[in-house]
Amino acid sequence: MSDKATEIANLLGPTVQALGLELLGAEYLPAPGGATLRLYIDVPLAEQPERMVNVEDCERVSREVSAQLDVEDPISGNYTLEVSSPGVDRPLFSLEQFERAIGESAKVGLKLPQENRRRLQGEIVAVDLEQGTVTFVVDNKPFVASFDNIDKARIIPDWAALGLAPTKPTGPAPKQGKAKNNSNNETAAKKPRAE
Numbered sequence: 148m149s150d151k152a153t154e155i156a157n158l159l160g161p162t163v164q165a166l167g168l169e170l171l172g173a174e175y176l177p178a179p180g181g182a183t184l185r186l187y188i189d190v191p192l193a194e195q196p197e198r199m200v201n202v203e204d205c206e207r208v209s210r211e212v213s214a215q216l217d218v219e220d221p222i223s224g225n226y227t228l229e230v231s232s233p234g235v236d237r238p239l240f241s242l243e244q245f246e247r248a249i250g251e252s253a254k255v256g257l258k259l260p261q262e263n264r265r266r267l268q269g270e271i272v273a274v275d276l277e278q279g280t281v282t283f284v285v286d287n288k289p290f291v292a293s294f295d296n297i298d299k300a301r302i303i304p305d306w307a308a309l310g311l312a313p314t315k316p317t318g319p320a321p322k323q324g325k326a327k328n329n330s331n332n333e334t335a336a337k338k339p340r341a342e
Contacts, residue, residue: 151175155184155221156240159212163188166207168200171233172240181225186212187233187240192247200232235304242294245281246274252303255283258296267292268303 152175163170163186171187188208190198209230216222239245239253252270259265267290269283279294 162211162215183227185229189233205230237302239300242276253300256299258298
């Protein structure tokens with residue numbers, strides 16, 4: 148998260164928590180003509196998987212944090228507020244979230260190159276909260292990244308485990324090649340009609 152996103156997440160976290168939800172993190176995306184502030188919310192771990200974030204939760208959070216942002220005014224200029232559930236490709240904003248995702252694969256962008264990489268994709272295998280590091284398996288080798296050097300990270304959904312992977316057709320594959328046309332070449336207009 149950028150410094151601005153971290154500042155905003157720290158500001159809004161208690162408000163979201165008061166609504167019975169958890170603010171996972173924020174993305175602040177400045178752009179000419181107006182920035183985008185995207186908040187990712189979820190239900191507390193104790194209530195999962197029985198309860199999921201719904202549209203009403205997003206609307207409630209949007210109303211409350213909009214009012215708070217109007218008063219606190221941490222963003223100068225125009226911006227768009229978006230409140231979202233994390234989705235199946237959930238972003239990871241903290242070491243604790245990386246720790247909960249051990250065993251899952253993630254796509255990661257680094258702030259500074261490490262081992263000649265700015266991007267990596269691998270399984271999260273360990274998190275050291277004291278050292279502030281996350282260990283991935285990338286190309287069958289361990290890759291240890293400092294959390295401070297992680298710019299963005301997202302879970303790569305396991306579509307098969309979610310039951311959403313395309314299935315391979317069963318049975319013989321259709322034959323390739325030219326289809327033979329055994330019909331006569333008379334057009335439909337010239338064929339006699341049964342009356």
